[in-house]
Amino acid sequence: MLIETKLRPPELKRDLVARARLLRQLDGALAARLVVLSAPPGFGKSTLLGQWIASLKARDAAVGWLALDRDDDEIGRFLSYLVAALQRADPQVAPHVPALLQSSPVLPVDSVLTSIVNDLSHRTQPLFLILDDCQFLSSPEICRFLDALLAYAPASLHLVVATRGPLPFGLAHMRVRGQLINLDDMQLRFSLEETESLFQAAELRDLPLSDVVTLQHRTEGWVAGLQLASLSLEEPAGRAAFIRNFSGSHRDVAEFLTQDVLARQSPDLRDFLIKTSILSRISAPLADAVLGRDDSAAMLQAIEAANLFLIPLDRERHWFRYHHLFAEFLQAQLQEVGRGEIAKLHGRAADWLSANGLTSEAVAHALAAGDADRAAALVEDCAMPLIMASHLNTVRAWLGQLPPDLIARRPRLQLAEVWIQFHMSRPQEAARTLKSAKQSIVAAQAAGKLDRETQAALQAELCTLTVGVVSAADRSRTAARLADSWADAIPENRPFFKGTLGNINAFCHFSLGDLDGARILSLKARDSHGAAQSVFGVVYSDLILGLVEKAAGNLTGAAQFFARAIAAARRELGAGSYAEAMVAIFEVELLYEWCDLAGAERLLHTHRQIIEECGLVVHEMACKLHLARIAAARGRHDEAMAVLERAERLGIEKRYHRLTASALNDRVRLLLQRGDVQAARFALPARGVGGEGKKNAGLAALTPATEPEFMAQARVLIASAKPEAALKLLDRVADNVRRDGRLRRLSQVRALAAIASYQAGDALSALAAAVDAVSICAPQKALRTLVDEGQALREVIDFSRKRMPSWSGDTPTGQFLDRLMDEFGKPERGPTQSAHLRKGDPGFSPREIDVVQLLGIGHSNRDMAQALGMAPDTVKWHLKNIFGKLGVANRTQAVLRLQDIGLTLPQQPGP
Known part of the structure; x- marks a missing residue:
């Protein structure tokens, strides 16, 4: 008697992630004889096939399903189930075979094959036969039968197999004939969009995209890993810590891998997996050297054939790595069963890698083996090549593991540390380390330890780093002057330093508004870096x-x-x-x-x-400004304001004026759009920016870095009904950017000038400014420059459009303005107000209401952050705003004030 459930496709859960891209690939089976899904456990093979079957049946396709297990690796039992699966798809296929199999004293394999092939040849419509878990098949008789079936069956049959390991029949001839579709674990991994859909289906819609990206990277799109993570994220409390620490040693992941993967392997294979987990990438010779064996090539072949999370890194399959979560799981196992061997294994790995010219990989193993002196020597050899290839985090991690006194004795390591500090926007630390490195180099020169070539190379590096450190301190003019004077001193045989000095100089000229100079310097620097590879x-x-x-x-x-x-x-x-x-x-x-x-x-x-x-701080600056602007565009104003305040503080801390100025301008714009003119007015002097009461405040200090401050002042003046004063500031900035050819900033300034002129009643000037802004933005489809100015600019554009014939109809500008008006009309998507205060509401935002509720029942800042899913700094920012609106100085006064004004609070939080 057959087990009926083996012949039924898997029951599909509700709210499964639709995998349209893979379903389209599976639909290509109509042009292929064989489709293979090959991946380790947990990659969603069966679920994907279940989804595809549902779509096939919706199109009235004939589908047969067979879920295999260990007992099916016997030809008689296999044929019984195979025929039963075919008959579920088409009862006219091999109708007499079941009786033949039961009655014949000798298994009639050839007769069964003939009957299936002949009956399928009468079909005009395709039939799909799906075999799940084919890794259980190893019988030679079954292999021969399936090979023959693929060879003789008519074009109407399409065989689809899913497996964790090797298939029982050859694929080469099918691939050569173009009759094979192969989906492996690289294709079955969840994309970022699919990961988002998974968490939304798990009712985790409030999970920030940054956390989704982190989990996507940690799991490498492994479906089971993401599902296991989602189960642990159902409670908001502790989410941040879970995501930060999620690894292969996490309980659910470890249990899955232990029971479903490791327990199925032989003791020798388990030992190989666990001990080679210390290697970030594995080759047979390296594994032989580390483990003291000579059969690692065969072991790796067996691991790959069994689909044990082994990822090939080259076409020749010389190098491999384990899936990150699987490697972490194996390393946790090694800590339990082989802790005493770990240092020895790392030492052998360092020996082999160093001897074979893989110095950078040897460093990590020397450090793990506890050999600091050897590691330091290796870092000196490979730090600069890694820096040239942008692997700064790797070098930083190594330096962080070396004793400081060891670094202080080695000038090359000190210079490597300066490269890291320079790129991490820590110019003060970099300057101190650079000074120490110079002293060490002078001492080495005096002692005769440096030859002429080495001295020249170190001098070129010192010049380059000195300019870089000055530039990182936002002293562009000084850095550019130094770079210009030292450019010819860099030897031609040091193209990396020449190119880096050129790039730094190019950025300095760019930040000073000299776009042509920046272009020329960048092109020359690019040539040098090309020569340096x-x-x-x-x-x-x-x-x-x-x-x-x-x-x-x-x-x-x-x-x-x-x-x-x-x-x-x-x-x-x-x-x-x-x-x-x-x-x-x-x-x-x-x-x-x-x-x-x-x-x-x-x-x-x-x-x-x-x-x-x-x-570099310029990158961090861009990152924070983008975070705030996107949050504001999404209607998350409180989040945007908190990010901008942090950005301003970061700019002050790093002494990077352009960051503070840009963040201030954005924050003033958002405050004014919320109607909080007083807060916007106070924000300027709080950051040392001249207020409107000071005549011509700050005009002498106009530079590209301070231009956003002038724009912020103009915004406040416009909101204070002083448009003429605003226009004086804006005209000065416009002259500056127009002279430099910085049209993007000009479009922003002219958009503000259009608003100011319109408010001043100067229609002609408003029209001229609007034309300037649109003329720059329209060809580049630069919408947000205009959209972000809000309703005030919309009125000016609407006014101007009626007076500009070329802005109407089916012209490029007309189409741009149609799109612009659509964007102006879109409501911002903000958070829904989850709770309502009663009586005397002082104008709290929805998020402030949530904070007030928790404040009223005694929650600490930390508790609020966890309950509301906020960063602690964001909670502090909300409390500061709440205290300001209530006119109090601390939490106790706030609670009493809420009671005094008759504001009642619910007893339980409502977010």
């Missing part, structure tokens, strides 16, 4: 060229440079490198400008973490 330098040159085009108002040209830089980074370094991230952060601004908020937010959160960990 430094992908990091080439990418950075293209980044500066893109920033120059963006400042010039040529967003399309900027996008082309950014795309070229990202393509180079991915080609040389793979996806997700720091080099890619530092370009992508600026690409976010283009997507935002083009009103692709979803794309901008996704790209931002994909690269945000690496930029915040290790990025």
Whole structure:
């Protein structure tokens, strides 16, 4: 008797993630004889096939399903189930075979094959036979039967198999004949969009996109890992800690891997897996050296054939790595069963890697083996090549594990530390380390320890780093002067330093408003980096060229440079490198400008973490401003304001004036859009910006870095019904940016000038300013520059459009303005107000109401942050606003004040 459930497709749960891209690939089975889904457990093979079967049956297709197990690896039992599956799809296929199988004293394999093939040949419509869990099949008789079935069956039969391990029949001849579709674990992984859908289906819609991206990266799209993570995220409390610590040793993941993967392997294979988990990548010779064996090639072949989370890293399959979560799980197992061997294994790995020229990989193992002196020597050998390839985090991690006194004795390590501090926007620390390195180099020279070539190389590096540190301190004019005077002193045989000095100088000229100078310097620097084969330098040159085009108002040209830089980074370094991230952060601004908020937010959160960990302040500045602007565009004003305040404080802390000025301008704009003129007015002097009462305040200090402060002052003056005063400021800024050819900033300034002129009743000037702004924005489809100015600019555009014939009809400008008006008309998507205060509401925002509720029942700041899913700084920011609106100085006074004004609070929080 057959087990009926083996012949039924899996029951599909509700709210499954629709995998349209894979379903389309499976539909290609109509043009293929064989479809293979091959992946480790937990990659959703059966579920995907269940979804596909549902779509096939909706189209009246004939489908047979068979779920295999260990007992089916016997030819007689296998044929009984195979025929039964075929008959579920078409009762006319092999109707007499079941009786034949039961009555014949000798198993009639050839007769069964003939009957199936002949009956299928009468079909004109396709029939799909799906075999799940084919890894259980190893019988030679079954192999021969399936090979023959594929060889002789008519075109109407399409065989679909899912397996965790090797298949029982050959695929080469099917592939050669173009009759094979193969989906492996790389294709079955969840994309970021599918991961978002998974968490939404699990009622985790409030999970921030940044957390979704983190889990996507940690699991590498492994479906089971994401599902296990979602179960632990159902309670908001503790989510941040769980996501931060999620790994292969997490209880649910470890239990799944222990029971469903490791327990099925032989003791020898388990030992191999556990001990090789210390290796970030594995080859047979390396594994032989580490484990003291000579059969690692065969072991790796067995692991790959069994689909044990082993990922090939080259076409020749010489190098592999384990899936990150699987590696972490195996490393946790090693801590339990082989702790005493760990240092020895790392030492052997360092020996082999160093001997085979893989110095950078040897460093990590030398450190793990506890050999600091050896590790330091290795870091000296490979730090600069890694820096040239943008692997700054790797070098930073190594230096962090070396004793400080060891670094202080080695000038090369000190210089490597300066590179890291410079790129992490820590100019004060970098200056101190650079001074110490200079002293060490002078001492080494005096002692005769440095030859002439080494001295020249160290001098070139010192010049480059000195200019870099000065630039990182936001002293662009000084840095540019030094770079110009030292450029010829860099030897031609040091192209990386020459190119880096050129890039730093190019950025300084860009930040000073000299776009042409920045272009020329960047192009020369790019040539030098090409000669040095430094992908990091080439990418950075293209980044500066893109920033120059963006400042010039040529967003399309900027996008082309950014795309070229990202393509180079991915080609040389793979996806997700720091080099890619530092370009992508600026690409976010283009997507935002083009009103692709979803794309901008996704790209931002994909690269945000690496930029915040290790990025120049200009990149961190861009990251924070994009976060705030996207949040505001989504209607999350409180979040945007908190981010901007943090950005201003960061700019003050890092002494990076352009960051403080830009964040201040954005914050003033948002405050005024909320109608809080008083808060906007006070924000300026609080940051040292001249107020409206001071005649010509701050005009002498107009620079590209301070222009946003002038715009912020103009905004306050407009809101204070002083448009003429605002126009004086804006005209000064407009003259500055027009002279430099910085059309993007000009469009922003002229949009504000249009609002001021319109308020002043000067229709002609308002029309002229509006024409300037639209003329710059329309060809580049730069919508958000205008949309972000809100209703005030909409009125001016509407007024101007009626007076400009070329702005109407089916012209390019008319189409742009149609889209602009649509964007103006879209309501902001903000949080729903979850609770309501009664009596005497002092104008709290919805999020402030949530905070007030928790304040009223005695929650601490930390409790509020956990309950509301906020950062602690955001809670503090809300409390400061609440205290200001209530006119109190602390929490106790706030609660008493709420009672005094007759404001009642519910006894339980309502967010």
